Amino acid sequence: MSTTPDKLVDRYVKHLEVELDDLPRDRRREIVDEIAGHIAEARAGLEHESEVDVRNILEGLGDPADIAEDARERFEVRPTVQAQPFKPGWMEVAALVFLLIGGLIIPMFGWIIGVVLLWVSNAWNVRDKIIGTVFVPGGLVLPIGLALFSSSVAGGTCGPVISGSGRAITAAPCSYGGTSTNYFGIVALIALVVIPIVTTAYLAHRLRQQPSAAAIA
Amino acid sequence: MVAVGKQDALLAQMRKGTLQYCVLSLLVEDERYGFDLVRSLAETDGMVTSEGTIYPLLSRLRRDGLVETTWRESSSGPPRRYYKLTKSGRAALEAFKSEWGPFRDAVDHFVERKA
Numbered sequence: 001m002s003t004t005p006d007k008l009v010d011r012y013v014k015h016l017e018v019e020l021d022d023l024p025r026d027r028r029r030e031i032v033d034e035i036a037g038h039i040a041e042a043r044a045g046l047e048h049e050s051e052v053d054v055r056n057i058l059e060g061l062g063d064p065a066d067i068a069e070d071a072r073e074r075f076e077v078r079p080t081v082q083a084q085p086f087k088p089g090w091m092e093v094a095a096l097v098f099l100l101i102g103g104l105i106i107p108m109f110g111w112i113i114g115v116v117l118l119w120v121s122n123a124w125n126v127r128d129k130i131i132g133t134v135f136v137p138g139g140l141v142l143p144i145g146l147a148l149f150s151s152s153v154a155g156g157t158c159g160p161v162i163s164g165s166g167r168a169i170t171a172a173p174c175s176y177g178g179t180s181t182n183y184f185g186i187v188a189l190i191a192l193v194v195i196p197i198v199t200t201a202y203l204a205h206r207l208r209q210q211p212s213a214a215a216i217a
Numbered sequence: 218m219v220a221v222g223k224q225d226a227l228l229a230q231m232r233k234g235t236l237q238y239c240v241l242s243l244l245v246e247d248e249r250y251g252f253d254l255v256r257s258l259a260e261t262d263g264m265v266t267s268e269g270t271i272y273p274l275l276s277r278l279r280r281d282g283l284v285e286t287t288w289r290e291s292s293s294g295p296p297r298r299y300y301k302l303t304k305s306g307r308a309a310l311e312a313f314k315s316e317w318g319p320f321r322d323a324v325d326h327f328v329e330r331k332a
Contacts, residue, residue: 027273037297042252062266062269074273075277
């Protein structure tokens, strides 16, 4: 099926409208109307209109994306997605690694390094940075630390607990399961493991989105 | 090569910056409609790379009050929007011309100098 001139023009004008999307409505209308008028005028001047003629008219007008870029410049409209001179690099990767397991590599400071890199990088917006900082401070250090701590505490409660007077109050059994508070503890622990991983995955996902978004601009 | 890319960008900027005065100049004698303006500009090589970019420019000139527009009936089709120079458009063109002449001569003086 060959493309009729009308279809070509239609497609071109629609394409132009889409490209001019971030211009104020009245300006977009004015430009699109004038260009549609230009096409009509040029077509009216042809003796026997062929597909090639119409293609040449559209070619002469130029790529809708170029016209839109020119229009944005003329009207000082910034593209909706700001084109930042940005490419995800080592800093972003390091930020994610340190946020998640930095605290394990360098106790405490590792995570702080991750936070600093997160905030220094241009890759994320403020919302993402807050998410990265708040969920969860310390990254995986917190749940792992808690797990070690609770097992040692649980271990420590094994055997008789001696009261101040020296009398054995109770011989505590060496089990730390079975009570509802421990179930809650396990759920919390799992959440503390899962949340930092999910956060890191989310930030990595945002990292992947960014370059394509910038490319549109 | 980076240098060539930069030079292209510079030329594109110069073209973009001076194009509006070419349009204003075309309107000195008479009011004209868009397609007619584009045709005149396209006759001179190197001035317009994509004709469509004239229309954002015309829209901008109108908003800046350098041109004003009137719709007129056309004998051969739908009504046309005619562009006409305003007083401030004329003034802007005169101001540009008084700067442009010496500037062009100064650049020519150096780049056209025989080695």
